[in-house]
Amino acid sequence: MKVPLSWLTDFIDLPTTNTRELADTLALVGHEVEGVEEVSVGWTDVVTAKVTSVGPHPDADKIRLCQITTGGEPIDVVCGAWNFEEGAMVAFAQPGAVLGGDFTIGVRTIRGIESNGMICSESELGIGDDEEGILVLDNETPVGEPLEDVLDLPDVVFDLAITSNRPDAMSMVGIARDLAAWYDIDYRNPSPDLTTVDLSLSLDVVVEDGSPRFAAYQIDEVDVGPSPQRVRHRLLKAGVRPLSNLVDVGNYVMLELGQPLHVFDVDKITGDRLLVRRANSGETITTLDGVSRTLRTEDVIICDDTGPISLAGTMGGESTEVSETTTNVLLEAAAWHPPSIMHTSRAHGLISEASTRFERGVDPNLPPLALHRAAGMIAEVANGSVRSEMIDVEVTQTQPVEISLHLDYVARLLGDAFDLSKCRGLLERLNMKVVGDDPLKVTVPTYRPDVTRPADLIEEIARIHGFEKFPSRLRPGLSGTPTNEQQRGSALRRLLADLGVDQAITLSLIDPADIAAFHPPSGHEWNRQVTVTNPLREEEALLRPTLLPGLLHSVSYNRSRGTPDVALFEIGRVFHADPWQKDLRVPSQPEHLGLALAGVFGDVVLDGSGRGTDAFTILSILRAIGYRLSLDLSVEREAAPGFHPTRTALVKIAGQPAGYVGELHPETAKTFDLDGRVAIGELDLAMLLRSSAQQAYQPVSGYPHVEFDLSFEVPDEMTVASLVDVTSEAGGQLLETAHPFDAFTGGTLGEGRKALAIRYRLRADDRTLAADEITPVRQAMIDAARTAGAMPRGGE
Numbered sequence: 001m002k003v004p005l006s007w008l009t010d011f012i013d014l015p016t017t018n019t020r021e022l023a024d025t026l027a028l029v030g031h032e033v034e035g036v037e038e039v040s041v042g043w044t045d046v047v048t049a050k051v052t053s054v055g056p057h058p059d060a061d062k063i064r065l066c067q068i069t070t071g072g073e074p075i076d077v078v079c080g081a082w083n084f085e086e087g088a089m090v091a092f093a094q095p096g097a098v099l100g101g102d103f104t105i106g107v108r109t110i111r112g113i114e115s116n117g118m119i120c121s122e123s124e125l126g127i128g129d130d131e132e133g134i135l136v137l138d139n140e141t142p143v144g145e146p147l148e149d150v151l152d153l154p155d156v157v158f159d160l161a162i163t164s165n166r167p168d169a170m171s172m173v174g175i176a177r178d179l180a181a182w183y184d185i186d187y188r189n190p191s192p193d194l195t196t197v198d199l200s201l202s203l204d205v206v207v208e209d210g211s212p213r214f215a216a217y218q219i220d221e222v223d224v225g226p227s228p229q230r231v232r233h234r235l236l237k238a239g240v241r242p243l244s245n246l247v248d249v250g251n252y253v254m255l256e257l258g259q260p261l262h263v264f265d266v267d268k269i270t271g272d273r274l275l276v277r278r279a280n281s282g283e284t285i286t287t288l289d290g291v292s293r294t295l296r297t298e299d300v301i302i303c304d305d306t307g308p309i310s311l312a313g314t315m316g317g318e319s320t321e322v323s324e325t326t327t328n329v330l331l332e333a334a335a336w337h338p339p340s341i342m343h344t345s346r347a348h349g350l351i352s353e354a355s356t357r358f359e360r361g362v363d364p365n366l367p368p369l370a371l372h373r374a375a376g377m378i379a380e381v382a383n384g385s386v387r388s389e390m391i392d393v394e395v396t397q398t399q400p401v402e403i404s405l406h407l408d409y410v411a412r413l414l415g416d417a418f419d420l421s422k423c424r425g426l427l428e429r430l431n432m433k434v435v436g437d438d439p440l441k442v443t444v445p446t447y448r449p450d451v452t453r454p455a456d457l458i459e460e461i462a463r464i465h466g467f468e469k470f471p472s473r474l475r476p477g478l479s480g481t482p483t484n485e486q487q488r489g490s491a492l493r494r495l496l497a498d499l500g501v502d503q504a505i506t507l508s509l510i511d512p513a514d515i516a517a518f519h520p521p522s523g524h525e526w527n528r529q530v531t532v533t534n535p536l537r538e539e540e541a542l543l544r545p546t547l548l549p550g551l552l553h554s555v556s557y558n559r560s561r562g563t564p565d566v567a568l569f570e571i572g573r574v575f576h577a578d579p580w581q582k583d584l585r586v587p588s589q590p591e592h593l594g595l596a597l598a599g600v601f602g603d604v605v606l607d608g609s610g611r612g613t614d615a616f617t618i619l620s621i622l623r624a625i626g627y628r629l630s631l632d633l634s635v636e637r638e639a640a641p642g643f644h645p646t647r648t649a650l651v652k653i654a655g656q657p658a659g660y661v662g663e664l665h666p667e668t669a670k671t672f673d674l675d676g677r678v679a680i681g682e683l684d685l686a687m688l689l690r691s692s693a694q695q696a697y698q699p700v701s702g703y704p705h706v707e708f709d710l711s712f713e714v715p716d717e718m719t720v721a722s723l724v725d726v727t728s729e730a731g732g733q734l735l736e737t738a739h740p741f742d743a744f745t746g747g748t749l750g751e752g753r754k755a756l757a758i759r760y761r762l763r764a765d766d767r768t769l770a771a772d773e774i775t776p777v778r779q780a781m782i783d784a785a786r787t788a789g790a791m792p793r794g795g796e
Contacts, residue, residue, distance in 0.1 A: 001160050003175055004039075004237040006152035007256075011176035012187045019156050026158060029178045030463055031169060035159035039237060042126040045097035045105075046147040048137060049075075049119075051088045059111040066119065068092055071144035078108075078115035083133030089141040090134055091120045100126045127151065128236060138228045151229075157237055165450040167360035171258030174447075181429040181464050190256060192372035195379065196388035203269065203330065207393050208277040210300030210312060214334040215367040216391040217375045218266060222246065222384040224324050231381065240353070246322050246329060249377045251353075259333055259362060259370030260354035262310065264320045266328040271305030276312065276334075283308055286318040287350070299344045300336060313341040313358040314350045329384070331375055333367035339534070363447040364398040398446050404439040405454050413458050414470075426464045427457065488629055488689045489571070492593070495628045496569050499621060500601065504568040506550025508575070509540035514549035517671035518642030526641065528577040530587045543575035543587070547594030548642070548680055552664070552672040555596050560673065565599030567613075571685060591685040595621065595661070598678045615647040618661045618679040622651065629688060635661070637719055642668040643680070651683060653690075659683035698765075705736060705763040706774055710781065712790035716745075716752045723756060723790055730784035734769070734777055736761045755793060 005017065016022065023033045049068040057063050057078065064082070067074040070092060077092070084090065094117050097105040105118050122128030122135050125147075141150055148154070160175070168174045173189060180187035201218050226232070227248040235242050240251050250261040279295035285308040286292045295301065295308065302310040309317040313336035322329060335358075342359035345351050371390065378384045410418045424434045433443040444451045451460060462470070482490070493503065509532065520526040526545040535541040544550060547570050558566045571593055578588040597613045604610035611617075619635065626633035631653050638650035640660040648662030661681035669678055714723060720740045728738045742757035749755060762769060762777060782792050 001162055001170055002037075002237070002239045003158045003160055003172065004152075004234065005156040005158070007172055007234050007238070008176055011173055011189070012180055013185065014179065015183055015185070022156075023158065025179065025182060026160060026175070028466060028468065029182050030163065030166070031175070031178070032161040033158055034161050037157040037159070039153060039155040039157060041148045041153050042100045043093065043097060043147070045094045046091055046099075046120065046125070047094065048141050048143055048145045048147060048150055049090055049092035050143050051084060051086055051090060054084075054086050057111060057113060059113075063110065065113060068119070069143065070094075075116050076114060077117055077119055078110040078113055079119045079134065081119070081121065081132075081134040084136050087139075089137035089139060089143075091125060091137065091147050093118045093120050099124055127233060135229065136226075138230060141229075151233055155237065164360055167357055167362060167449065168258065168447040170357050170360070171254075172256050174258055177431070181431075184429055189369070190373050192369070192376045193380075194372050194376040194386060196386045199387040200389045201387060201391060202266065203272055203274060203391070205274045205391050205393050206276070207395050208275065210278060210337050210340055211276050212335050212337070212394070212396040212398065213364045213367055214276060214332070214391065214393045214395075215371050216330050216332045217371055218328070218330055218387045218389075219375060219378055219382075219384040220328045220387065222327060222329055222378065222382040224322065224326050224382065228381055244322070244324075245381045246326070246378060249374050249381065250331075252377065253370050253374040254353065254357070257366065257370045257373065258357060259366045260313070260357055261370060261374050262316050262332045262354075263322050264309070264316070264330040264332065265322050265326045266330050267326075268320045269304045269309065269330070273305070274309075275303045277301065277303065279308065285309070285311060287311060287315045288318055288321055289315065290318065293348055296344075296347060298340060299347075300340050302332075311344065311348070311350070312336055314345050314348065314352065314355045329378075331371065331378065333371040333374070335362050335364035335367060343534075361449045363449075364394075364396070365446050368392060400433075400446055401444045401452060403442045403444060403452070403454060403457055405442055405457050406439045409454055410458055410461065413455075414462055414465075418461060418465075422465075423461055426461045429464055430460055484691050485689045488691070489685075491628060492625065492688065493571070495624060496621075499624060501567045501569045501595070501597070501621070504551060504554050504570045505572070506547070506554060506570060507540065508544055508573070509535070510542050510544045510549050511539040512542045514553075514671075515542065515545065517668050518546075518548070519668075520641040524641060525576050530575045530577050545574050545576055547572055547574060547592050547682055548596065549672075551594050551596035552674065552678070552680070555598050555678070556673045559598065565601065567597040567601055568595070570594045592659070593681075593683045593685050593688060595681040596678065597680075598674060598676065601679075612677060613679045614677050615644070615649075615661075615663045615679060618663075618681050619649070622661055622681065625688065631688065634721060634725075636721065651681075653687045656687065658687040701763050701765045703764055703766070703768050705761050706769050707759060707761050708774075708778060709741075709757055709759050710778075710785075711742075711755055711757040711793040712785050713749065713753055713755050713793050714790045716754055718789060720756055720758075723785060723788065724758060726784050726788045726790075727758065727760070727781040730780040731760065731762070731777055732780075734762045734764060734773070736763045756790075 019036060023036055026033050047070050049070045051066055051068050052074055053067040055065050057065050063078055063080045066077050066079050068077055093099060093105040095105060095107050108115050119134045121131060121133060123131040125135065137150065162169050169178060176187040205214055207214050224244055224246060227242055227245045231248050231252055232242040235248060235251060238255050242248050246263045250263060254260045278297055279299040279301045281297050283295045284292055285295060300312040301308040302312055309320045338359050338361045341355055345355035345359065375386045379386050407420060410423055420437060423440065427434050427442055431445055435441045442457055451457060515526055529545055530543040532541050551568050551570055554568055555566045571591060573589045574592050576588045580586050580588045595618060597617060599613060600610035601613045601617050602611055634652045635649035639645050640648050642665055643660060644663040644665050648660060651658050651661055659682050664678040664680050712723065724738050724740060728735055739759045740756060741759055744755040762774060
């Protein structure tokens with residue numbers, strides 16, 4: 001937003017006009033200064049003059065002979081402009097004056113008549129684009145004054161970046177209000193000067209939806225034309241192009257107070273009622289830019305008996321546009337539902353100064369003040385007659401928010417220097433009403449929708465006190481040593497990177513269809529979903545309950561762009577619609593480790609080939625994790641949604657379920673445009689990082705080991721892990737390792753049977769094992785296996 005200093009000083013008597021100091025102060029109160037423009041005087045010896053007579057040139061048809069006065073004797077000037085008559089106030093460049101481009105004005109003879117200087121246009125002075133006519137000043141302009149004094153030049157224009165939570169600061173008054181709080185001085189609101197005629201309105205207004213407050217004045221017998229020079233010049237400095245007095249007044253008051261307004265041609269409104277409502281599907285409106293737009297049911301519109309005549313808070317309709325022939329108008333000032341205006345302006349590509357203010361939240365108590373101000377200006381600049389009855393439909397009364405502020409909370413965040421007196425004084429400088437001692441009861445003006453809780457008040461206290469006044473210090477707290485979980489997390493990331501798995505970071509918002517592709521059963525935690533109320537896209541309508549969709553999309557993306565071998569992991573939060581134990585107000589959001597691999601993983605030979613990814617690949621990674629983090633890991637065959645039915649394992653840590661690893665189901669893989677085998681896994685990160693029991697050091701035995709193999713015939717449903725567990729427990733302390741090395745089906749084995757072979761290693765710490773020690777251990781393993789349903793093969 002552009003803020004001319006000359007306009008700003010209408011509302012505040014600043015203690016300094018130093019440009020650098022003011023720019024620094026604006027930044028300190030929270031308004032970033034993106035640029036500072038020095039508007040200089042581009043001429044010398046140009047003064048105001050009054051035209052005392054206008055007549056034809058005796059020897060030319062397209063120019064006229066004028067007499068002007070700057071307070072002394074009449075001066076003859078030849079002029080080619082036709083937009084002024086006798087009595088007009090103009091800008092006169094005296095002989096010897098220098099305009100832009102070092103153009104010197106002298107005395108010239110034009111078609112036999114001596115012209116003593118030049119009457120100037122906006123373009124010739126460099127203060128506007130109008131080249132067709134000369135600059136006509138306000139009638140009240142004093143004669144003989146330097147033009148720069150009349151135009152508030154030289155001037156400074158600050159280009160400010162107003163944050164989205166501060167709609168109150170998008171105006172001259174808003175900036176003056178903040179500077180007044182900073183300097184602890186007074187500021188001024190404009191004083192509307194409005195005279196009305198005792199007439200009722202010819203229209204009624206009904207608000208069904210979308211507007212908490214709608215106000216309007218009817219103004220008759222207006223003269224549409226250019227705005228006064230002062231209004232035009234201020235709008236130009238603020239970056240707004242002047243159009244006509246009616247439109248310019250709306251823009252002027254919007255920049256002054258922050259309230260956008262709209263002007264309707266009353267005589268073009270059909271019927272005696274305006275209706276504010278949501279659009280019906282398929283309705284259309286032609287807006288002021290001449291574009292026919294199909295409306296959405298979310299759009300708020302203003303209608304007459306023929307249908308939509310304005311896209312509320314965004315752009316008016318062509319059917320009720322004011323023109324040069326307009327005589328009677330309806331001046332509207334309203335507050336609109338901010339999210340509706342935001343969605344409408346973006347959906348129709350109509351982002352404007354008005355929509356930007358409305359989508360941030362215009363104070364619903366501002367329309368009457370802005371309406372009085374604008375109606376008074378229209379009566380002045382367009383000679384309008386304002387009817388005394390004002391439409392003011394207040395659907396929802398907006399009351400100031402009251403917040404309790406405890407002083408110990410302030411002291412905890414800002415320090416002990418902020419006692420009762422200091423806090424009260426700083427808040428009152430922001431026009432907040434403060435009563436009580438501790439807690440303070442603070443009433444926040446309705447133009448500050450961003451202040452809703454104690455923390456917001458404390459931020460305002462710190463802002464007006466001055467952030468730069470707080471000393472730089474290192475706050476006390478924990479040392480910089482990482483916690484045990486942080487160290488284990490770092491070790492996990494390093495391990496996966498060393499194995500050749502790259503870390504990915506995917507969006508937390510996913511497409512609901514991605515979860516449907518996994519076909520989770522009813523009651524599964526993936527179906528306890530946290531949905532987004534107003535998603536920007538349907539593909540981002542859900543907070544992810546699992547990391548797998550994002551990883552699979554990333555694998556697919558990389559493979560489709562020429563990278564066939566992809567191995568990714570991600571550590572991030574997933575979300576379920578259950579209360580989170582850390583904060584019951586928000587959904588459960590545990591951290592998970594996700595894995596997804598496709599193509600070749602691991603070592604490759606010279607021709608680039610290698611072992612393809614499968615369930616064994618991810619099991620190997622799991623074992624590496626377990627070894628690195630000293631976890632009591634075990635796996636059991638168990639199906640999971642979206643996983644291959646026979647190549648999936650439930651992972652347990654210390655006997656507790658921690659997640660699944662395995663291969664992606666081929667049908668699920670098709671949804672993500674993946675072919676071939678894809679290994680996936682997802683584990684509870686907290687269980688992985690939880691400290692295991694302290695590892696005790698054991699010296700390596702210097703005595704030889706003994707190895708023997710056992711083969712068992714077992715039912716298909718018996719897992720290798722369960723057989724190893726049973727036999728290992730029977731092996732006792734002498735058992736050093738148990739390694740499965742063969743699995744066989746078919747042959748002489750019956751239906752539903754398989755053979756498993758395991759190599760066992762025994763060793764003692766203090767002696768060489770004798771045969772009479774080995775045989776009982778071997779037999780105990782066989783007996784334990786037989787009890788579990790496994791039959792030894794090849795004799796005992």
